[in-house]
Amino acid sequence: MSRPAGCSTLSTHPPRPPNRMCRRRGTCPRPSATRTRRIRREPPLRRPAPTTQGSPECPGRAPTRPKRRPLRHTANRPARTGRIAAAPPHHRSLTWTWSFTTGRRAPVGPKERTTMRRSTTFTSIAVLAALGMSLTACSSSSSPKSSGSGGGSVAAETLYLEDNTGATAFTEDFNPFDGNSFGRTQNTDSLIYEPLLQYNTLNPTQAPTPWLADKIDWSSDGKTATIHLHAGVKWSDGSPLTSEDVAFTYQLVTDNAAANTQGVPKAASIATPDTSTVVLTFASPEMASAQAIGNQLIVQKKQWSAVSGPATAVIKASQAIGTGPYVVDAFAAQKVSYKANPAYWGGKPKVPEVAVANYASNDAATTALAQGQLDLAGNDINNVLTSFVAKDTQHNHLFQTDAPYFPAGNTVALLLNTKSPTAPALADVAVRKAVSAGIDRASMASQCETNYELPASSSGGLTLPLDQSSLNPATAKDLKPGSDASAVQSLLSADGYAKVGGKWTKGGKTISFTIIDPNSFTDYWCDAKAMQQTLNGLGFDVKVNGDMDYNGWNTAITTGKYDVALHWGQGTTAFQRLQFILDSTLTSPVGQPSAGDFSRYQSSAADAAVKQYQNATTPADQQTALNALQQELSTNVPAVPVLYGASWYEFSTANFTGWPTKDNAYVNPTPQDQSYEYMILHLTPVK
Template structure:
């Protein structure tokens, strides 16, 4: 079985309640408060980068990149990958490996490593380290979160600069998991570490541009690795991650210049952040994934294409975008592609395809499917059963709750009774997995190409009968033609054949609507240019800009220059 994409709970953006400051934050707050409510913090241009990826309270002293509690900086800043996949445009760049090549049957990947890389303790980096890392994940499956060894047959290191990975079956999407999301550790220090998912690694030694300077539960401090393999980089001398328990406290310091880089949901950002220092306070929220309205296609009436079409054409996505999502998350493409990141994969036939709010069309579709309205204006089926359903959403996820309220009103207007059902996250997620729901708003799992979102969303392997757990195909889309297209993509390294498969998958999304795209999920990213230049933006999207994306955050840090 091929590996399943790992779920990330990307909606943890508005769920903070307490307003607690770390010791560092208190000091900065006092400093800023001395100058008045809007006074900017004046910091020296000393090469120190202050970063708050997201508030999550005090840190634990764990730097193993394979631990579920790995600290910020572990993945990328300290430990690196063989390749870098820019999910903003799908490009692939050499990293610890200077090149890679698939065999003609796509069952063998050969990596040629750089010969100028050292660990931060000065020891030479070789193919033995890569082979050791992969064998370690085989020995400890709990650390193999991407299921590499479900596809890998064996690993060989014929010389110190070559790694050969043989696969059980052709599966080209493995490259991202293997070379873009696997953190290479040193054989000489990890040989006796045991299970990497349980190893603390309090004195990490990596190949990355930074190494650990000091740790406290309130502050992680990284310093420049003088043994780094890229000449002249990084220009950043030090990275500090202060701990925060809430968005509110981090936003306050961000707006006053006390933080350089964050990944926060910031309400009314033009007023609360940009206006405080228009010259230096910047943000960019590129599209990250697709927020979907999942319909349980294993149940009537959602197994009826006309009903799915009617529901889709009744939804006012512009209102969801502008009201529920504060104008941050625009209407998604009917193809399910994350645009503009997947623009190169967009079929020309769908270049101008957009959703259209058309309640008259919804009514026509429902009536042609055999539904009649009762005296209360709600459709009933042939047995007289009223079309009344719940839309599941997590309690407290306020933007999604608002989106569901909008959709409930939209559906009532065409004769479908939909009730917003706010529940605790565990109950919400369990219902998605087990198929015990009618409709639900939820996320999708993208990757560096369109394949990964489609695989997660549509592959039958990721679904299950109602009552059994589905890993990600929550709408229960079981379609042999879809599965065949996914297999076509995955079993070839030929870009033309892969694009043909993506074209077919786009056609299925547009014409059969297995799941209903709503809006794009945003990548939260705010930054201050007072002390550093070279930040990614819409005109220079060289990496995902969020400080919580790895190894992208490393790429950003390597591109920053101390402002003059």
């Protein structure tokens, strides 16, 4: 990975022990791997056909090439909340949105759920059309190039991105610490706010890329991190970035647990010996948390020192001050656009605008993508080769050309709320183990995920093959792909349950719970119904509820007001993936938002293993802690590994080139990763 044009490179990097802890769509979430979602199918958007006599909307004006039909900028609508705080991830893990200027080429709509986060510039217009919004007939601004065009002299201006579908309306909130804000739910925070270092989560052994920091030096005992800031960085309001801003940010997140979505350890002291140096001193070794420290998005002290409740404060578009390559240009309930920051310290971005639009469902986003109205999406698309790639084989591409086409970037798990007042049976570990044994992972993978997401094989929770080097051998291949009725029978009978009327019953109560997943997440909804059918056939009493939008679902999970939910994993390292599930310091009482441990599971052994990893100074010590965490999840099952979540990523080269691929994996591209910004800065408009 390299700095954007105009930035100096670094010859040395801070040491990176393997599997070091690092959001998301965290965080120890972030929530950051993000997935597909669906709601109503919207009418397809179509670009006007080129004509020598002028466009259909403006007769007499001869367009140089077909363009995306612009949509009228509409008034704000009630907005929904966002995605679960991502673990230091899509992955991420954050996605970015870009500038939209009324009259310029407009974006189609935001994408369905993805598993990771990226930076992109879009103008959200076409999306509004898909949502039945009115169109603006004639635009006086330059017309963007349409996909499928083979030449021309007008470069594309707006990058259209779709990250998460199913929102009733966008919420005008750009708080990078709030898991329900627009930036977090659409993974676009990094377009505005930036980290100290950039990490390639597809290659954990790769040294981080210097960003706001030129380097972070660690003491030999792992107790001191010295941050050396890059010179010449300015906030979007024109003021310089200083060590005071960085020190303030770390103090803020460690003083406010709900805002600490990266899992940053608390420093015993924070010093700023000069304007470009920050020294974090810890009571115990914390080198294992180097990625969490490097991933932290930095905010301005002048602004945030006056903010009350940083994890929940609403930051309007006009208040979103950052160091990033983009600033918010326009906000509406159905679209958000970003424009390039003209004073960006890394040089003016080649992509002038980024737009994110609100698609009601995966189907709607898939239609727009296939018709060339999106440049980047992170959807689960059934039969992706015929539904997308074959529509324009010259320009429509995936990360890799061989099955399963998408790299595994997280572990999709069934979160079991151990503190649910409506499903008390879930507090029983035998019941949780029986649920894991009863589900049919292979059937869900083939019928609901088109085998793009494969059955989880390890109860330890790591993502395979990505985390193969960190796998605890004791948990390798211990999950059966199919339903195991005999194991369910054995577990529940030994726990005192007996079948009454075909249902497992103890003390007059059945094993009853409700799985929640928005029916707009077409694949997850299919998975939920498949689990309901299989488990009910084995004697459980399972219901499903999909009557909610993404925000409602996310809020229910983060506040603990649910029984069971299928959710993608969070985190960008093996440790973070486990920490997100097991670290009780990330959770809160039911009714209050939490940054992780959404199962409300509390275990002194798990917490001790988390601390052991954070204090480890050698790879061997880290692996010992990872083995303990995997064994804890396998033994007590607060979450059930179900599938290896795909890093959804579809892109078009019709308007922009420079996308990461399997052969050029310079960054994790899925629209749910904190490196979104990094990817967009590598793109070049097609002329």
